[in-house]
Amino acid sequence: MIAQPVIAIEGVTVRFGTTDALRDVTLHVKAGEFCALVGPSGSGKSTLMRLVNRLVVPSAGQVRVRGQDVATLPAPALRRSIGYAMQSVGLFPHRTVAENIGTVPRLLGWDAPRIARRVEELLALLRLDPAMGVRLPRALSGGQAQRVGIARALAADPDILLMDEPFGAVDPITRRELRAETRRIHAETGKTILLVTHDPEEALELASHVVVLRDGRIEADGAPADLVAPDAAPFVRELLGGGQPGLRWLSLLPARGALDPRPAPVGAAMLARNASLADALSVLAESGDEALGMEGEKGSVRAEGILGARR
Amino acid sequence: MILALIAIAALLLPLPFLGVAPNRLLPGEGVSALDAAGFWVAVPVVLLALGAWRRLPGWAGAAAAALGVVAVLGLAGAAANDRLADLAPAARASFGAGFWVAIVAGLSLVAMRGAWMGLAVAVGAAVLWAMGGLDRLSLVVEATARADALQSAIWTHLALAGAALALALLVAVPLAWAGFRRPRLGAVMGAALSGVQVVPAIALFALLIPLLAALLRAVPALRDLGLGAVGWLPAVLATAAYLALPLWRSLSGGLASADPAAVQAAEAMGMTEGRILAEVRLPLALPVFAGGLRVAVVQAIGLVTLGGLVGAGGLGAVVFEGLSQFATDLMLLGALPILLLALAADTLARAAENRLARPA
Structure with a gap:
């Protein structure tokens, strides 16, 4: 059986007035994928995401979620079944943190004890103080508000x-924490996540599937390492590469793939099993060794092997 | 400090404190506070001075000032009893400039040092009245003679103001919603409603009479519904026309004040338009709307006064009757309750507003 994509956008065009926000876009996202939409501002990435819960209606083409055409579903029910977090958070200022978190369960008609239990769970999941539930949003810091939004x-x-750019408005340290939190939540829950970001590093770090947009079209769509590989399209490499596309590419490839059958010399530095080629290169540069070992492997990782990734 | 000085000066200088006249229409002969009360003037003077003394805590200063105001009133009442004792029953004692200056300055002092002590002034005045200490003052004689008419005028006044407010709300609420959904329409509404404010109130009240008369001629069936070109109808319509602007403006402002991100989040989480209105827009609009409602209530109580000119009755009718007879006490008899009603409405509405503005 072929796995159905949980989100399928088929040949969609979105027209706002006389300009096309999206032009003939097709995108499939499989269940459990972490898919990042990257692109400069005005490239249509937010519009593409908002098609999924019908905040935006296509002028042409079809959007299917869980195999159903969203145009045939009642919008409120569809939206209640899809989580949504955004940069401006949009917490309800007149409601407590707990009431804010419990909004969709309440709309779905859960009973009060069940909502209370769920709010408690979520405060713990997002590492928020359980006592925060009774506070109003104005008493929260930017990072806390963002956690409550998630x-x-x-x-x-x-x-x-x-x-939708959920980490855009917070300071760099908080942003790093929230990214780690998001990665953890994705790993623990296996949810399908669609993330809009203008930060290429964020996309490459978090996503298993990166989609690059420009002027309402998809420029590239694939695994992160493939999009910064030397044979990727120049615009994509430039956007995602951050000035050193070669190094970024190596950072996305596992060092295990460059294992050499020759054993590592005695006393050579050891790499972790999940180290990337860029990690290996960094250790080589620091140690001055010719070859490195890897935990649990007999072979070695050598400079020529790392640089041979191209071949 | 300066307020106490003004009040004391009004009591000690040879200003007319009380006017004594053979009947209610003739101008009176002025009597100064010193002449009227003799050394008893020292009582309010000392109390008012204490009221301004900074070494006293606020409540004590306010209490002294309040007692001082009551003493001024008491002196006036006693002087009236005294002066009119030998005169015919038609003779009148009315308040003079010195009395008014001392009372207004004294009340301002109370308000500055502790406004809630205003209650003590009201209680003091009521006690004086109950004990007969004010019986010969012209204002009290007038009020006693017209007690029933005055009471019904107050109720009519409140009913007219309430009806105008209800009508204005009935118009402003849907208009505000429509203007909110279509900003261009909203701009037109704003201009139209502001245009009404430019028309002088008296002109609008008068203008409605021929307009309504023409309408009733054209559609006589309306007459069977109890509508008339004079009476309560033009008063309520004209007042409502003025109230529509503050209500509409505060409603529109309140609706627009909701954080767009919160509204967007509500939509994205699957709230229907009706739920967004009930759960997000209206709760966030309420504090702004409460401010407009307070302005409208106070304006309604004031504007309905003009209904006295178009046959609607109410306290305005009492004021205008006093004006036409040049009977100062009758004017005051109408005007003072209007003032008190407006102050009371403002205080109540402000308290409600503060409650709304405070987070739960």
Whole structure:
């Protein structure tokens, strides 16, 4: 059986007035994927995401979620089944943190004790102080508000989570924490996540599937390492490469793939099993050794092997 | 400090404190506070001075000032009893400039040092009245003689103001919603409603009479519904026309004040338009709307006064009757309750507003 994509966007064009925000876009996202939409501002990435919960209606083409054409579904029910977190968070200022988090469960008619239990779980999942539930949003820091926003998006345990630049408005340290949190949540829950970001590093770090947009079209669509590989399209390499596309490419390839059958010299530095080629290169540069060992492997990782990734 | 000085000066200088006249229409002969009350003037003077003394805590200062105001009133009442004792029953004692200056300055002092002590002034005045201490003052004589008419005028006044407010809400709420959904329409509404404010109130009240008369001629069936070109109808319509602007403006402003991100989030989480209105837009609009409602209530109580000119009755009718007879006390009899009603409405509405503005 061929796995159905959980999100299927087929030949969609979105027209706002006289301009096309999206032109004939096709995108499939499989269940459990972490898919990042990257591109400069105005490239249509947010519009593409908002098609999924019908905040945007296509002028042409079809959007299917879980195999059903969204145009045939009632919008409120569809939206309640999909989590949504955004940069401006949009917490309800007159409602407490707990009430904010419990919004969708309440719309779905859960009873009060069940909502209370779920809110408690989510505060723990997002590592928020349980006592924070009774506070109003104005008492939260930017990072806390963002965590509450993500908890609210996860409240009814949706299988799909849409995140529109959720880490854009917080300081760099908080952003790093939130990214790690998101990766952990994805690993623990196996949800399908669609993330809009203008930060290429964020996309490459988090996603298993990266989609690059420009002027309403998809420029590239694939695994992160493939999009910065030397044979990728120049615009994509430039956008994602961050000035040193070669190094970024190596950082996305596993060092295990360059294992050489020759054993590592005695006393050579050891790499972790999940190290990337860029990690290996960094250790080589620091140690001055010719070859490195790897934990649990007999062979070695050598400079020529790392640089041979191209071949 | 300066307020106490003004009040004391009004009591000690040879200003007319009380006017004594043979009947209610003739101008009176002025009597100064010193002449009227003799050394008893020292009582309010000392109390008012204490009220301004900074070493006293606020509540004590306010209490002294409040007692001072009551003492001024008491002196006026006693002086009236005294002066009119030998005169015919038609003779009147009315308040003079010195009395008004002392009372207004004294009340301002109370308001500055502790406004809630205003209650003590009201209680003090009521006690004086109950004990007969004010019986010969012209205002009290007038009020006693017209007690029933005055009471029904107050109720009519409140009913007219309430009806105008209800009508204005009935118009402003749907207009605000329509203007919110279509901003261009909203701009037109704003201009039209502001245009009404430019028309002088008296002109609008008067203008409605021929307009309504023409309408009733054209559609006589309306007459059977109890509508008339004079009376309550033009008063309520004209007042409502003025109230529509503050209500509409505060509603529109309140609806627009909701954080767009919160509204967007509500939509994205699957709230229907009706739920977004009920759960997000209206709760966030309420504090802004409460401010507009307060303005409208106070304006309604004031504007309905003009209904006295178009046969609607109410306290305005009392004021205008006093004006036409040049009977100052009758004017005051109408005007003072209007002032008190407006102050009371403002205080109540402000308290409600503060409650709404405070987070739960």
